[in-house]
Amino acid sequence: MLSFSQFFAFALVSLLMVLTPGPNMIYLISRSISQGRLAGLISLTGVALGFVFYMLCASFGITSFVVAIPYAYDAIRIAGAAYLLYLAYHAFRSKTSIFAVKSLNDDSPSKLFLVGFLTNLLNPKIAMVYLSLLPQFLHPEQGHILTQSVGLGLIQIVISLSVNALIVLSAAHIARFLQQYASWAQLQKWLMGTVLSALAVRILLEQRR
Template identity: 30%
Template sequence: MDFFTLLTFTVAYAIAVLVPGPGVAAVVARALGGGFRAALPMVLGILVGDLVYLVFAVFGLATIAHYFNAVFEIVRIAGALYLLYIAWTFWTAKPGSEQIGPRAEEHWSRTFLSGFSLTLGNPKTIVFYLALLPTVIPLEQMNPLAFTEITAIVIVVLLIIGCGYAFLAARARDMFTSAKAIRRMNKTAGVMMATAAGLVALRV
């Protein structure tokens, strides 16, 4: 695919990822609550969700996504409920001297799945891939090389921006060491996670 088309897609996608939404709120909340490593699985889950929609758009599976809308509704609601659960654990967490955030032993797969389900139910992601992407990329010209290029752009851009948000939030977290500050940080993370859940549930 020509350079100008790839550049246009890169800029459009970067803007879409940068604009705060449920995904950004969830990643920042997770990093505030548990640090960069705790947020990384959520970034990866969001990435996989984006790749699923990319496949839908590129291979003309928007119709299939429409027919399986009920499945996506279930995933969206389940993801929102799990985000609310995480928000509650943040809100009620008792800070310790060693770290901010509840349930440090939580398995990475649960955070990954919450990021994945969040993306599948995120209206911004749906609109970008199934409505805006075809206006930026001539899908009729898609071939294996072009698909590889687009996929690489999605992976690199989302990882850079998602990890950037997580890193900055984790650095802000590390600035607070008192129990009072940690308690406030946990509650802030809880509110942000609950906000992300609400955005997903309400399709904002």
């Protein structure tokens, strides 16, 4: 069983990660502004399938392998921290808002779903969540690793889909707001860069189990 502290800590990390701009967020915002909220929500269903795919892969082997072999765990942990620092660097350096997107041609519902799925499947940030972050919250002494992995994966999926759905429904309003108040966009980028850097340091300081 997951403890409350495990649940809260992983939920917080999942929330911070989904709020960090990446391929999923950029695509969903672009699609929602260009083709409307319904198109954004259809795309989000494809993104959801990508989350489920990663969760099942992690739960049925990858996570157990990482936890069982300390040196593999350390290698992936360091790689995950390095990727977070890479995201932080680009957050600090970015000169444009993710809401300043180009128009896209209208796509059919099936293509919207497929592109959403592939965008998530090829998103390195999601792979890092399951390969580097999730194993740190698993504790064999608290029960079966598979059960814990699925539980944590479901937490990540629910949080990610909820936040992305809100973004899809309000993308146009947020874009107009940021155009009027550019200082908020700058604050968002510096805040995200700082949070990502702190997460990377937290991972690097994690002791080998």
